[in-house]
Amino acid sequence: MIGWEDVYKVVVATVPLYVALMLGYGSVRWWQVFTPEQGGAINRFVCYFTLPLFTFDFAANIDPFKMNYLFIGADAISKLVIVVVLALWAKCSSKGSYCWSITSFSLCTLTNSLVVGVPLMKAMYGQLGVDLVVQSSVIQAIIWLTFLLFVLEFRHSFSLRNFPSPAADDKDPSSHLEQGISGSTHHPMNLSNFCSLMKIVWIKLAMNPNSYACIIGLVWAFIANRWHFGMPSIMEGSVLIMSKAGTGTAMFSMGIFMALQEKLVACGTGLTVIGMILKFVAGPAAMAIGSIAVGLHGDVLRIAIIQAALPQSITSFIFAKEYGLHADVLSTAVIFGMLVSLPVLVAYYAILEFVH
Template identity: 50%
Template sequence: MEIGWGDVYKVVTAMAPLYVALALGYGSVKWWRMFNPDQCDAINRFNCYFIIPFFTFHFTSGVDPYHMNYRFLAGDAIAKAIAGAALALWANLWRRGNLSWAITSFSLSSLNNTLVVGVPLLEVMYGPTGVDLVVQSSVIQSLLWFPILLFLLEFWRATAAAAAADAANTAPVINVNDTAAAAAATAKEGGNGASSNNLGRTMKKVCAKLGKNPNCYACGVGLIWALIAKR
């Protein structure tokens, strides 16, 4: 199957509104000074709490949960798992590897903006079938992969905070060998409990942040709507 100029034109016309809006938004703040930081923050909050959730609900409610393309979803999950495993090995084995860059790389390479970018692009390339696949991927991404990413971010923050606290508390001390030995023994005995507490606190933070994310509610309500409507 050859790709003709007509196909290129369809893709360009589908993507142009998005990128023109992005360019105008960037220029209005960076060059033309039409909006101050407070106004930009208000616009971002309005998009976060109203526009994007309704946008997500609109597409999620149209999916058919009883006829999902499980081969496509399995392939998507395998691809994300391979990317995550490769980045985890890089973070642990490579000298310059670190967890923060591994999480960022996984987010950029695997958790792309499926609805805003994917829907118009795949609609002109593959029609309704492509849109349906993008929406299915977006549902799984919102319900599974975003919580995993949020957990990893909170885990990294907790690890970084603990490392900073250890570095701050570690200092050369003279003639306190007994005190240092006692502190080390206490830390060793309470290590497992501290790890469990850190994990528990991390999970609580993740649940609290998910509870404040309107996109999660929009996706969940849209999926319930689809389950009832397509029954």
């Protein structure tokens, strides 16, 4: 049962993030320390250095031989359900688009498992909750954040090659403009163009350390746990000196981004509400479907649903900012998501106590 001490632990875990956020905000809005161009450079530093090492660090310290593969299967099914729904929406609805499908996928599926999830799950379900939420973080980093990187890089390369938008309606020039592509200069897509585009995308992904940081960490975890030896201290220290700055510098970069917007709620009230619904309703609902499909029950079922309702991943904002896609929506989701997550998650915890 959650007590005030447990609530305090969650607050202790999240308040430092807001301190970093406010320092970043103040450095631009109040003190004029950084210019917009320098803010972009800071975000790139986070994207290519601190976050990959942070990802490697926690992946290298798990025990892959004790992972719950039914739980992982349920998580995969839930993500695939969301991908199918968003693909149909983009294809069949006049309001659907490729760009908004990417952002909606981030909102529905990518969670801040480590910072908020670990202390909260420990309070709710003990070590079982911690183990499962860490496992979901590793799988998220290996598969789903890599998938997000792929579709973002595909979109970016697509626009640079002046191909028509995958979800664009030729009758609606705004759908081309949304991706920065000139309804008069685009070239028709054919097999040769597609192969050329995919080559560009894979080369860029191969040069992005976020694509393989978690995979290298997981390989190390397999080797270390199979033959029972630890990471050399010189290697561990080299990783930790950067990885410990991961979430702090990410929040600092988000604060800079907020300071450069005209409004505190950068994306507006309507999109904020939609983002919260996708985060705290659609994501857990899809996870419930996946969990039932593989036969999860008891505490594992409850943990699966609650971890899907954790607040928005900070990494998703960093990627959105780097690739220029709805960073205002993702930043708002991170900030407000962490504010409202505690009462929402406690409500889920209370309701799911009646589920067997």
